[in-house]
Amino acid sequence: MQTAASNSASLPVAQQAASVRTPGPIRHYGRYLYLAINIAILVFLLAPIAIVVVFALNPTPFIQFPPVGVSLRWFEKFFASRDFMHALGFSLEVAVLTTLSATLLGASAALALARGNLPGTRLIVATMLSPLMLPAILTGLALFQTYVLLDVGRPTWGLVAGHTLVTLPYVVRTTLAVLHNFDMRLEEAAQNLGASPVRTFFEVTLPLIKPGVLAGAIFAFIVSFDQFPVSLFLVSPGNETLPVTLFNYLKFDLDGTIGAASVVSIVLAFVVVIGLDRTVGLRSYVKL
Amino acid sequence: MSASIEIAGVSKVYDGGVRAVDAVAMDIRQGEFFSLLGPSGCGKTTTLRMIAGFETPSSGAIRVDGADITHVPAHKRDMGMVFQNYALFPHRTVAENVAFGLRMRGLDKATITAKVKAALAMVELSGLEDRRPAQLSGGQQQRVALARAIVIAPRVLLCDEPLGALDKKLRQQMQFELKQLQKKLGLTLVFVTHDQEEALAMSDRIAVMNGGRVEQVGTPTEIYNQPTTRFVADFIGDTNIFRGERTTTSTVASALDVGKGLILALPPTEGQGTGVLSVALRPEKIRLITRTDAATAAGSSAHGIVENTNFLGGAVLYRVTLESAHRVLVQQPNAGTSRLFVPGDGVTLEWTPADLVVLKD
Amino acid sequence: MMKALGPLSRRRFLTAGASLGIGTIAAPYVARADDPTLRITGWGGKWGEIMKAEIGPAFESEFKCKLQIDSAFPYLPKLQASSRSAPIYDVMHTNSNEQWAAAEMGLVEPKIDPKQVPNLADVYPYAVSDKIVGVSIFTSAIGLGMRTDKGYGSVNSWKELWDAKYNGVRGGYVIPVNSLGQAFLMMCGTLFGKGQTDLDAAYAALEKLKPIKIVDFTGAMEKMLLSGEVGLCVIHDSGIYRYDGQNQPTDFVSPSEGVLSLEQVLTITPGSKMKELANAYVNYMLRPEVQKRLAETVWYSPANKKVKLDAKYDAKLLTTPEKVSKLIQVDWKWYNERKDEIDQRVNRIFRA
Numbered sequence A: 001m002q003t004a005a006s007n008s009a010s011l012p013v014a015q016q017a018a019s020v021r022t023p024g025p026i027r028h029y030g031r032y033l034y035l036a037i038n039i040a041i042l043v044f045l046l047a048p049i050a051i052v053v054v055f056a057l058n059p060t061p062f063i064q065f066p067p068v069g070v071s072l073r074w075f076e077k078f079f080a081s082r083d084f085m086h087a088l089g090f091s092l093e094v095a096v097l098t099t100l101s102a103t104l105l106g107a108s109a110a111l112a113l114a115r116g117n118l119p120g121t122r123l124i125v126a127t128m129l130s131p132l133m134l135p136a137i138l139t140g141l142a143l144f145q146t147y148v149l150l151d152v153g154r155p156t157w158g159l160v161a162g163h164t165l166v167t168l169p170y171v172v173r174t175t176l177a178v179l180h181n182f183d184m185r186l187e188e189a190a191q192n193l194g195a196s197p198v199r200t201f202f203e204v205t206l207p208l209i210k211p212g213v214l215a216g217a218i219f220a221f222i223v224s225f226d227q228f229p230v231s232l233f234l235v236s237p238g239n240e241t242l243p244v245t246l247f248n249y250l251k252f253d254l255d256g257t258i259g260a261a262s263v264v265s266i267v268l269a270f271v272v273v274i275g276l277d278r279t280v281g282l283r284s285y286v287k288l
Numbered sequence B: 001m002s003a004s005i006e007i008a009g010v011s012k013v014y015d016g017g018v019r020a021v022d023a024v025a026m027d028i029r030q031g032e033f034f035s036l037l038g039p040s041g042c043g044k045t046t047t048l049r050m051i052a053g054f055e056t057p058s059s060g061a062i063r064v065d066g067a068d069i070t071h072v073p074a075h076k077r078d079m080g081m082v083f084q085n086y087a088l089f090p091h092r093t094v095a096e097n098v099a100f101g102l103r104m105r106g107l108d109k110a111t112i113t114a115k116v117k118a119a120l121a122m123v124e125l126s127g128l129e130d131r132r133p134a135q136l137s138g139g140q141q142q143r144v145a146l147a148r149a150i151v152i153a154p155r156v157l158l159c160d161e162p163l164g165a166l167d168k169k170l171r172q173q174m175q176f177e178l179k180q181l182q183k184k185l186g187l188t189l190v191f192v193t194h195d196q197e198e199a200l201a202m203s204d205r206i207a208v209m210n211g212g213r214v215e216q217v218g219t220p221t222e223i224y225n226q227p228t229t230r231f232v233a234d235f236i237g238d239t240n241i242f243r244g245e246r247t248t249t250s251t252v253a254s255a256l257d258v259g260k261g262l263i264l265a266l267p268p269t270e271g272q273g274t275g276v277l278s279v280a281l282r283p284e285k286i287r288l289i290t291r292t293d294a295a296t297a298a299g300s301s302a303h304g305i306v307e308n309t310n311f312l313g314g315a316v317l318y319r320v321t322l323e324s325a326h327r328v329l330v331q332q333p334n335a336g337t338s339r340l341f342v343p344g345d346g347v348t349l350e351w352t353p354a355d356l357v358v359l360k361d
Numbered sequence C: 001m002m003k004a005l006g007p008l009s010r011r012r013f014l015t016a017g018a019s020l021g022i023g024t025i026a027a028p029y030v031a032r033a034d035d036p037t038l039r040i041t042g043w044g045g046k047w048g049e050i051m052k053a054e055i056g057p058a059f060e061s062e063f064k065c066k067l068q069i070d071s072a073f074p075y076l077p078k079l080q081a082s083s084r085s086a087p088i089y090d091v092m093h094t095n096s097n098e099q100w101a102a103a104e105m106g107l108v109e110p111k112i113d114p115k116q117v118p119n120l121a122d123v124y125p126y127a128v129s130d131k132i133v134g135v136s137i138f139t140s141a142i143g144l145g146m147r148t149d150k151g152y153g154s155v156n157s158w159k160e161l162w163d164a165k166y167n168g169v170r171g172g173y174v175i176p177v178n179s180l181g182q183a184f185l186m187m188c189g190t191l192f193g194k195g196q197t198d199l200d201a202a203y204a205a206l207e208k209l210k211p212i213k214i215v216d217f218t219g220a221m222e223k224m225l226l227s228g229e230v231g232l233c234v235i236h237d238s239g240i241y242r243y244d245g246q247n248q249p250t251d252f253v254s255p256s257e258g259v260l261s262l263e264q265v266l267t268i269t270p271g272s273k274m275k276e277l278a279n280a281y282v283n284y285m286l287r288p289e290v291q292k293r294l295a296e297t298v299w300y301s302p303a304n305k306k307v308k309l310d311a312k313y314d315a316k317l318l319t320t321p322e323k324v325s326k327l328i329q330v331d332w333k334w335y336n337e338r339k340d341e342i343d344q345r346v347n348r349i350f351r352a
């Protein structure tokens, strides 16, 4: 009797509580929580950039909070330095060459992997992506030793080859991703309408996989432009990339020039991404 | 312009060992609307793709106007194709899609523009030139695909379930228009469908396929009225199939004993014989009357009870259980004058022995 | 041997020519394709600038050769990875501890031949002591760096660093990766135990140094001192003196117990095909006028006794036998043999 009574009394309370919590407010809290998490992630991602910018604009040769003023002296020093300018030019040169070779090789490889009935496709894909698993410094060291063994010195193409090795996986991955969703019947339709395989590739396949290839190319450019571990062993005296030059500079002169160089790098990466977007177009026609 | 196609003993075995097409032989005449009909997986698409040049036959040959094209690459076959999902180029406008084949043929700009315009007018899409495929409805996309295929004046037009994705109303309209267009242009058209009504409505001739083989080739009436195999009879429309031992009774010289006391008189064309046989009897060939105990014709009538009714509008479909326990479909036109039977009604079924179709197994 | 190097130097020459457009320094001496190439390592920063602008080109024109200076770290792993019979460097310039590691692996020759390098006769004893592989061409003094604007009073002992008033503004190094930190650890043994090799005394002393701000780069310590984040720290004299003339409130303290030496050491690789030129380079770097120029650029104390620095530099750097006698050299051979064990131990001390 008593248990029955207590049951019937407690049940509505529990139901009430549940009904108050679930539908309205929880969804509200959820929204705020979602927003808060997103803001936190954004801050987390952008804070380092903000610190770099503050460091670059700070007139004193060390970071100071609050900053004591705004000055472009580190930018002046950066742009006036022959070493830095040479390194910047060389880094751009290497990044462009790397982007070209990684994109050409990576996209072709992805096409072959997605299309050709190659035996052991999975193994080949794994091999192509493996430079991502290996610490890049080992890749650099191994290449360095190979070049030494072959007695070729440390040529620019050797550096580009090293960068290509570590950027290839990005192009292969992004291209495979678009190819995965690629409707083969579009190519058949083109052939049916009289397009030779080569024309089919340029008229249909390439424009449609372009977003993936381009995304890979942008990754390749940025990864190469920022590359440090692979370059470390492969740069030759007088031809050092910007990250290597910055690292060496850091050992002797730790001042805002580093910050200025970083800001310039970030801006350049931005310009490249936006430039590629505007000229070649990043917009995707295919649903990914 | 249009060509004839000869498929001579073509088989296709895929890598995994699947025999998708098995010794198919058929002649498609010039200017003919020819359908490949059969259930999913029977090899229709594979056959069509071999004609288009996307697959190479494992054996056999394909000839167009007598010339062997078995190993001619797809882009040199001069055939138009409408794909099941249309396969429109998403990165090109409607006009560019239609112009594609013309560009590949190296025509000059002015000619291309004129032909694209005419083709789009033909499929009633004028004014949509600059849209992209994603901005069109399914029906419009279908028309673009059609315009793109016919604008090159192909020797053969191949369509793989081109109307499958459309809703029923639109499908019927497009069926009509496609047929009109085919007639007007005198196109040789190979049409793949799993929809028997569509095939019956549109085709000059139909090849019914099953398990990679052709079961029967014929005009829609031949296929419907004289199915030669049990599969065709069963697949095309509703039908009643009986199987039994050949026999002779006192009244009927050539009859079939289908068991439980039901004896069917075979058509007069069928001579006396022995052995097992299947026959088909279309539901609409059976007359249904209120049960009468008056003498009924031996071998061409039976008594039964209505089990359920299915009102179709223009007709009524009854499921009747015979005294022999056979269940039979009967279709009666709905003239709107007489009372319809209801479940439980006792009925008598009558038919003409000549309407029985003897089937090969 | 000239034949083998021919293509290499031509390639160097061509790439140098090609990159001129981007903006390399136009060296006054135009190297010819068949000139021999001497491959060396060298610091960046101010040192690198003066080497590239003056000292290197002067050497090139005098000895009719091409100087290829690798100023990208890390030198030792690169040398290690190259073949012993064809090392990528002829002369290696780096700090003493790394030279000892290289010598242990047989990657560099332990001694320089005084017959090939006449200027060796003029160096202070420390530069060729048994604590040195090759020759030390310069040294810095590791002592204490302090802020002069915080009213700390005068400091003249290492032991000041343990004073509680520096809690929160005390600066030291990540010992496993920084030579100054390693040298300082040895100093702790001397200060509180039986000597440099008294590791237990050193560990105990380090334990008592906490709280301490530790950095990996020496440059970072300079900045922390400049910004006032650190008030008293272990640092080398050149790291303070280089801001001379900027009116920074910082000063270098040379403790009464002595300063540690941070030597700039040159060695020659045994597999070098350019031995003669390599010896000439070492000799050249020990020339009084070269020593003077570099010393006054980067505030390093020259190893050559005959160098006469300008008064400003002379006052602060170790330019007399008395001043040089305050230098304490670290037994890097001993240290390197125990490096792993020491690293583990100090990591534990500073992680806790």
Ligand SMILES: Nc1ncnc2c1ncn2[C@@H]1O[C@H](COP(=O)(O)OP(=O)(O)O)[C@@H](O)[C@H]1O
Binding pocket: B014, B015, B016, B018, B019, B020, B038, B039, B040, B041, B042, B043, B044, B045, B046, B047
């Ligand atoms: N590329 C292929 N590889 C292996 N088997 C296939 C391939 N394409 C179709 N098949 C198989 O061949 C048979 C016929 O397929 P298909 O011609 O597409 O039939 P339909 O168009 O009549 O539905 C099916 O069993 C199908 O699974």
Ligand SMILES: [Mg+2]
Binding pocket: B044, B045, B046
């Ligand atoms: Mg199909």
